[in-house]
Every structure is written in C-alpha cells, then in structure tokens.
Amino acid sequence: MKELFELYAAFFRIGGLTFGGGLTMLPMLKYELAEKKNWVTEDELLDYYAIGQCTPGIIAVNVATFVGYKRRGVIGGIFSTLGMVSPSLIIVSILAMFLEQFMSNVYVAHAVGGIKVVVCALMLNTLLTLAKKSFLNAFCVGIAVVAFVLAMFSPIPTVLLVVLAGALGVILHKMGRLEV
Numbered sequence: 001m002k003e004l005f006e007l008y009a010a011f012f013r014i015g016g017l018t019f020g021g022g023l024t025m026l027p028m029l030k031y032e033l034a035e036k037k038n039w040v041t042e043d044e045l046l047d048y049y050a051i052g053q054c055t056p057g058i059i060a061v062n063v064a065t066f067v068g069y070k071r072r073g074v075i076g077g078i079f080s081t082l083g084m085v086s087p088s089l090i091i092v093s094i095l096a097m098f099l100e101q102f103m104s105n106v107y108v109a110h111a112v113g114g115i116k117v118v119v120c121a122l123m124l125n126t127l128l129t130l131a132k133k134s135f136l137n138a139f140c141v142g143i144a145v146v147a148f149v150l151a152m153f154s155p156i157p158t159v160l161l162v163v164l165a166g167a168l169g170v171i172l173h174k175m176g177r178l179e180v
Contacts, residue, residue: 003076004072006037007071008082008083010033011064014064014084015086015087020118021058023059023122024122025060029049039071043133045063051066052066068081143169147164
C-alpha cells in the first residue's frame with residue numbers, strides 16, 4: 001500500500017509542477033522516475049513516452065499509467081493516473097472560480113508570458129533528449145528530416161507520416177541497416 005501512495009505522490013508532484021503538457025514534462029519524469037526513484041530506466045521511459053504519444057489521450061497520463069502498471073499492476077496504474085490528473089483538476093477548479101479577476105491582472109499576464117518562455121526551453125530539452133536516443137545513424141536522421149519536411153510543407157496527415165516512418169524503420173532493421 002505504501003508504494004501505491006508513493007506512486008500517487010510522485011505523479012501528483014510531476015502533474016502539479018509541470019506546465020506546457022507532455023513534451024515539457026519529460027525532464028521532470030526522467031529525474032523523478034529514472035534518476036531519483038529508479039522505477040524505470042531512461043530507455044523504458046522514452047519507450048513509454050513514444051507509446052504515450054501514439055495512443056489516445058494525454059501523453060503524461062499515458063506515461064503515468066504505464067509506469068504505475070509496471071510497478072504495481074492495474075491498481076498501480078490507477079493510483080499513478082489519479083496522481084497525475086489530481087493537480088490539474090484542483091487548479092482548474094480554483095481558476096474557474098476566479099477566472100475574470102485573473103485574466104485582467106497584469107501580473108498574471110506577465111507570469112503567463114514567462115511560463116511560455118520556460119515551456120519553450122523545456123520542449124527544446126525534450127527534443128534534444130529524444131534526438132540523442134533516436135538518431136542512431138544516417139538512416140534515422142534521413143527519416144526524421146524527410147518526415148519533418150513532409151509534415152511542415154505537405155498536406156500528408158502526420159499520423160500517416162508516423163506509420164510510414166515506423167514501417168520504414170522496421171524494413172531497414174530487417175535489411176540490417178538499422179540497429180536498435
């Protein structure tokens with residue numbers, strides 16, 4: 001029972017102290033779960049993160065559920081998920097009561113502007129972390145560059161690009177051109 005409350009508390013902290021969504025949460029997840037608690041390895045966390053991006057729902061909630069399930073099964077997944085969403089529910093409920101006063105406050109506007117800058121920095125950190133683990137060779141870099149260009153400058157849906165990149169990765173691995 002103690003570990004269930006530890007799961008809840010860890011994800012409550014992460015959910016309550018991270019702004020900007022799942023991409024900005026990776027550094028905190030890495031520190032809390034892989035370095036501090038040793039509940040998962042960094043590679044496992046990145047795998048959960050990648051799966052969390054491809055499955056329906058919020059990335060952070062998906063990762064919390066995966067980690068909780070790994071630690072304590074279904075009940076661990078439930079406690080971790082509740083820990084991740086509880087801060088948002090509390091904060092949104094409080095903000096909803098005072099929304100008008102907050103939106104016209106100049107200090108809140110400046111604070112939100114500062115938070116946006118930090119969110120950009122955290123997203124860049126996440127991008128670099130994922131790049132270090134993902135760009136294994138020239139083929140990986142090539143797939144990433146082509147996918148990026150197509151996502152930015154073509155009408156091809158990004159979901160299709162993800163599926164095609166995954167299929168290409170499997171094909172290259174089978175041909176011996178891509179080691180994981």
